[in-house]
Amino acid sequence: MIRVTVWNEYVHELNEPDVAAVHPNGIHATLAAFLSKEEDFAVRTCTLHDPEHGLTEEVLEDTDVLVWWGHMSHGRVADAVVDRVYKHIQGGMGLIALHSAHHSKIFKKLMGTSCNLRWRHGDRCRVWVVKPNHPIAAGVEETFSLPQEEMYGEPFDVPNPDDVVFMSWFSGGEVFRSGCTWTRGNGKIFHFQPGHELYPSYFEKNVQQVIKNAIRWAKPITKGVWIPVHEVAPLENIEQAINDEE
Amino acid sequence: MIRVTVWNEYVHELNEPDVAAVHPNGIHATLAAFLSKEEDFAVRTCTLHDPEHGLTEEVLEDTDVLVWWGHMSHGRVADAVVDRVYKHIQGGMGLIALHSAHHSKIFKKLMGTSCNLRWRHGDRCRVWVVKPNHPIAAGVEETFSLPQEEMYGEPFDVPNPDDVVFMSWFSGGEVFRSGCTWTRGNGKIFHFQPGHELYPSYFEKNVQQVIKNAIRWAKPITKGVWIPVHEVAPLENIEQAINDEE
Amino acid sequence: MIRVTVWNEYVHELNEPDVAAVHPNGIHATLAAFLSKEEDFAVRTCTLHDPEHGLTEEVLEDTDVLVWWGHMSHGRVADAVVDRVYKHIQGGMGLIALHSAHHSKIFKKLMGTSCNLRWRHGDRCRVWVVKPNHPIAAGVEETFSLPQEEMYGEPFDVPNPDDVVFMSWFSGGEVFRSGCTWTRGNGKIFHFQPGHELYPSYFEKNVQQVIKNAIRWAKPITKGVWIPVHEVAPLENIEQAINDEE
Amino acid sequence: MIRVTVWNEYVHELNEPDVAAVHPNGIHATLAAFLSKEEDFAVRTCTLHDPEHGLTEEVLEDTDVLVWWGHMSHGRVADAVVDRVYKHIQGGMGLIALHSAHHSKIFKKLMGTSCNLRWRHGDRCRVWVVKPNHPIAAGVEETFSLPQEEMYGEPFDVPNPDDVVFMSWFSGGEVFRSGCTWTRGNGKIFHFQPGHELYPSYFEKNVQQVIKNAIRWAKPITKGVWIPVHEVAPLENIEQAINDEE
Numbered sequence: 001m002i003r004v005t006v007w008n009e010y011v012h013e014l015n016e017p018d019v020a021a022v023h024p025n026g027i028h029a030t031l032a033a034f035l036s037k038e039e040d041f042a043v044r045t046c047t048l049h050d051p052e053h054g055l056t057e058e059v060l061e062d063t064d065v066l067v068w069w070g071h072m073s074h075g076r077v078a079d080a081v082v083d084r085v086y087k088h089i090q091g092g093m094g095l096i097a098l099h100s101a102h103h104s105k106i107f108k109k110l111m112g113t114s115c116n117l118r119w120r121h122g123d124r125c126r127v128w129v130v131k132p133n134h135p136i137a138a139g140v141e142e143t144f145s146l147p148q149e150e151m152y153g154e155p156f157d158v159p160n161p162d163d164v165v166f167m168s169w170f171s172g173g174e175v176f177r178s179g180c181t182w183t184r185g186n187g188k189i190f191h192f193q194p195g196h197e198l199y200p201s202y203f204e205k206n207v208q209q210v211i212k213n214a215i216r217w218a219k220p221i222t223k224g225v226w227i228p229v230h231e232v233a234p235l236e237n238i239e240q241a242i243n244d245e246e
Numbered sequence: 247m248i249r250v251t252v253w254n255e256y257v258h259e260l261n262e263p264d265v266a267a268v269h270p271n272g273i274h275a276t277l278a279a280f281l282s283k284e285e286d287f288a289v290r291t292c293t294l295h296d297p298e299h300g301l302t303e304e305v306l307e308d309t310d311v312l313v314w315w316g317h318m319s320h321g322r323v324a325d326a327v328v329d330r331v332y333k334h335i336q337g338g339m340g341l342i343a344l345h346s347a348h349h350s351k352i353f354k355k356l357m358g359t360s361c362n363l364r365w366r367h368g369d370r371c372r373v374w375v376v377k378p379n380h381p382i383a384a385g386v387e388e389t390f391s392l393p394q395e396e397m398y399g400e401p402f403d404v405p406n407p408d409d410v411v412f413m414s415w416f417s418g419g420e421v422f423r424s425g426c427t428w429t430r431g432n433g434k435i436f437h438f439q440p441g442h443e444l445y446p447s448y449f450e451k452n453v454q455q456v457i458k459n460a461i462r463w464a465k466p467i468t469k470g471v472w473i474p475v476h477e478v479a480p481l482e483n484i485e486q487a488i489n490d491e492e
Numbered sequence: 493m494i495r496v497t498v499w500n501e502y503v504h505e506l507n508e509p510d511v512a513a514v515h516p517n518g519i520h521a522t523l524a525a526f527l528s529k530e531e532d533f534a535v536r537t538c539t540l541h542d543p544e545h546g547l548t549e550e551v552l553e554d555t556d557v558l559v560w561w562g563h564m565s566h567g568r569v570a571d572a573v574v575d576r577v578y579k580h581i582q583g584g585m586g587l588i589a590l591h592s593a594h595h596s597k598i599f600k601k602l603m604g605t606s607c608n609l610r611w612r613h614g615d616r617c618r619v620w621v622v623k624p625n626h627p628i629a630a631g632v633e634e635t636f637s638l639p640q641e642e643m644y645g646e647p648f649d650v651p652n653p654d655d656v657v658f659m660s661w662f663s664g665g666e667v668f669r670s671g672c673t674w675t676r677g678n679g680k681i682f683h684f685q686p687g688h689e690l691y692p693s694y695f696e697k698n699v700q701q702v703i704k705n706a707i708r709w710a711k712p713i714t715k716g717v718w719i720p721v722h723e724v725a726p727l728e729n730i731e732q733a734i735n736d737e738e
Numbered sequence: 739m740i741r742v743t744v745w746n747e748y749v750h751e752l753n754e755p756d757v758a759a760v761h762p763n764g765i766h767a768t769l770a771a772f773l774s775k776e777e778d779f780a781v782r783t784c785t786l787h788d789p790e791h792g793l794t795e796e797v798l799e800d801t802d803v804l805v806w807w808g809h810m811s812h813g814r815v816a817d818a819v820v821d822r823v824y825k826h827i828q829g830g831m832g833l834i835a836l837h838s839a840h841h842s843k844i845f846k847k848l849m850g851t852s853c854n855l856r857w858r859h860g861d862r863c864r865v866w867v868v869k870p871n872h873p874i875a876a877g878v879e880e881t882f883s884l885p886q887e888e889m890y891g892e893p894f895d896v897p898n899p900d901d902v903v904f905m906s907w908f909s910g911g912e913v914f915r916s917g918c919t920w921t922r923g924n925g926k927i928f929h930f931q932p933g934h935e936l937y938p939s940y941f942e943k944n945v946q947q948v949i950k951n952a953i954r955w956a957k958p959i960t961k962g963v964w965i966p967v968h969e970v971a972p973l974e975n976i977e978q979a980i981n982d983e984e
Contacts, residue, residue, distance in 0.1 A: 372973065377921070379923075379924035379925070379926070379959045380959070383960075384960065391973075409900070415974075429869070429871070432871035433871070434871070467870075467871045468871055468876065481864065481881065482862075
């Protein structure tokens with residue numbers, strides 16, 4: 001079983017009827033609904049409003065892959081929680097950063113850049129598979145259209161990705177590396193652009209397939225960093241050799 | 247001085263009045279015209295029709311960066327010439343592969359892939375700078391439009407680039423990694439998508455700036471591969487140490 | 493089941509008693525012996541001496557991952573077979589290139605470089621895990637020693653790998669990126685340095701673990717390249733928009 | 739002129755006679771001494787003890803490349819100064835992180851990882867050029883020996899570098915990616931392993947050549963991030979087209 005924790009700030013849905021109409025129980029519930037149908041996933045959800053935002057040491061210790069959606073309330077996420085999530089990612093927990101999570105504290109802390117991008121509401125979006133044999137592209141159509149999405153455009157200020165799996169086209173003239181992977185410590189990270197709160201992208205079958213694939217790809221191989229921080233003894237004894245040369 | 251050799255198959259221009267109208271003396275002459283204005287460039291041109299396609303050992307030995315345009319006559323380039331160019335790139339000569347040079351023998355031999363892509367004539371193209379601080383992007387506008395270009399679309403079947411410097415948007419719905427760099431041996435390689443024979447892209451100031459930047463970026467630091475192919479002596483004497491351990 | 497084909501040139505073992513003492517039935521048999529114990533592997537072997545070197549269209553069509561060992565007889569591998577293997581790798585077949593396979597025709601054709609390196613017989617080798625959370629490093633000790641190996645040293649003339657999973661230390665003073673991954677077309681490629689014919693490296697448990705992991709990592713997600721080579725129709729209809737601007 | 743600022747924590751040299759014997763005026767003075775001989779460099783130095791550690795907004799605005807040496811006092815560097823340096827690197831200022839600067843606040847903030855590594859005092863170190871045609875390797879011997887250095891060993895917990903230019907061998911059995919590049923925002927970053935405070939590595943000609951090359955490589959192409967953070971207008975007018983389809 002892959003232990004999946006879906007985190008959502010859950011603010012738009014409570015305050016904006018238009019968003020609530022799309023995600024009546026919150027974006028986290030929309031995500032959990034299709035993820036829970038997978039036999040190898042054990043899914044829990046939590047939000048900004050839970051104590052410690054639901055991301056206690058116990059929950060993170062029990063999480064293989066964390067899915068993150070946040071937008072207008074990045075600043076309300078406690079730094080102590082961000083540091084805890086960061087530590088777990090270094091130790092091997094996977095992170096799936098969805099849509100505006102590109103500007104979350106945790107994603108920016110992992111990237112070491114501003115993660116800025118161009119943006120605009122209400123464009124048509126077309127997603128392309130760029131690396132068809134990547135595990136995250138398995139079973140995804142070579143291209144699919146999202147009739148309404150928020151435009152995210154280049155330059156996307158992130159470090160060179162390990163792999164660019166998807167790229168997006170927008171009707172207003174922009175392009176975007178819309179599905180990218182990185183490694184930080186032992187943790188695997190994937191950012192995926194679709195998912196503005198007003199549009200039903202998380203109900204689209206290809207989008208769902210990408211997120212399921214990404215979770216399976218990001219599950220840890222090993223958990224726990226074993227790089228020693230203390231001085232280590234030599235493994236090869238070549239003192240005599242050094243003397244020989246002198 | 248950077249010694250630049252511009253190679254062009256020079257077939258469309260001789261056979262098609264529409265192309266000749268754009269490039270009366272050939273695409274190589276169009277390119278050489280703006281490159282020759284640079285004080286640090288020494289430019290020569292040659293074509294498919296020259297003996298050994300103009301790419302003799304003497305010419306390549308005297309070349310820092312080779313610019314390549316080819317399209318319908320890739321198959322007419324002699325394998326012996328391709329092998330010679332390949333050897334010089336390994337030794338440090340730079341290669342700027344323009345437009346349909348993505349399917350040239352030399353580019354495919356360097357990539358180790360099919361270099362296939364989607365294509366269609368006559369779209370509008372918009373180029374975006376993705377990596378603004380890369381030397382090849384210096385002085386280039388953050389985005390510029392080419393009213394008519396051949397669409398090149400993803401997936402572009404190439405190995406992961408070292409850097410993606412530009413990406414393109416097409417009016418028909420496609421996206422493309424339109425300016426990418428790779429290293430092969432000591433040689434630096436850059437592919438740039440604009441430049442269909444029917445359209446005046448090589449007269450556009452940003453396109454010209456990109457090609458000039460790319461030439462300066464691709465000039466060799468060292469020429470000549472010094473990796474030994476014979477057995478080498480040990481640099482550290484630790485025989486005694488090995489005995490100590492036994 | 494992952495369909496594994498182990499290919500070996502099988503020349504040293506027939507001509508040199510010292511090598512036959514290590515690999516009485518050939519290196520391919522040594523490899524197949526431990527690979528066949530894996531329940532998810534279906535293993536076959538073939539050699540240079542088989543018709544078409546055993547790598548017919550039927551065999552390759554029935555292969556998910558090809559393991560390759562060759563050394564002194566690279567030049568005897570028929571170009572037609574190399575081209576066939578190349579085509580299958582582009583289509584998604586994985587390739588595990590062992591030891592001196594770095595100089596095989598197929599590996600060089602995929603890399604687009606000389607694949608030269610420094611070399612010397614009979615050093616002590618110590619392998620280090622560099623990327624512990626990579627699937628190929630799963631269950632491998634953080635470092636392990638091979639008392640006798642052929643030294644392979646940098647510079648290793650290959651394109652930037654996607655990932656450097658292992659690096660090696662040699663008693664004579666050299667270092668090497670000893671376990672690297674690349675993608676070519678839909679095919680995943682892994683080169684692993686240990687395995688000189690005179691030394692029992694393929695009996696070492698960590699070396700075996702690496703090769704088993706690499707096979708599982710390299711199995712195709714999709715087989716068959718679906719990039720169209722013919723002209724494609726536009727997906728978005730923006731003719732009207734173009735007219736509007738004029 | 740490239741405006742170079744050399745920053746040193748300057749603590750070991752004041753407290754430890756053995757270190758003062760190697761660097762009588764501090765490591766920053768040792769570095770500035772050979773850097774100042776370059777006609778294209780304008781060099782200034784500052785240390786932890788200066789107001790704002792010498793890294794005021796004015797100084798950073800006037801800096802193209804910042805060279806950083808720190809070790810025991812990383813924790814004493816004010817977070818406000820780290821944030822200011824970070825902002826300037828995002829905007830294009832280069833950073834050369836020397837030796838134990840791998841654990842500095844600024845380097846870890848840029849990497850998004852622990853930057854942990856194995857370490858031990860007093861090994862022999864041999865540096866190898868891995869990417870001979872990289873600008874940072876220009877004029878550097880293919881290998882050179884440092885008779886005494888602190889061992890830094892893999893796994894080095896950093897994100898995949900853009901380029902691995904150098905690798906090091908240590909007499910105790912370890913290996914290390916000792917000269918790596920990354921890009922963050924518009925800033926170019928290079929880490930170089932040699933330079934323990936007790937050993938005269940910064941007087942070695944190859945080490946000096948690497949640092950000079952790195953400074954020239956890291957100078958900004960453009961300064962100032964121009965990625966808009968506000969909503970942007972569409973560049974292509976395809977409203978009509980969207981309507982056509984409906």
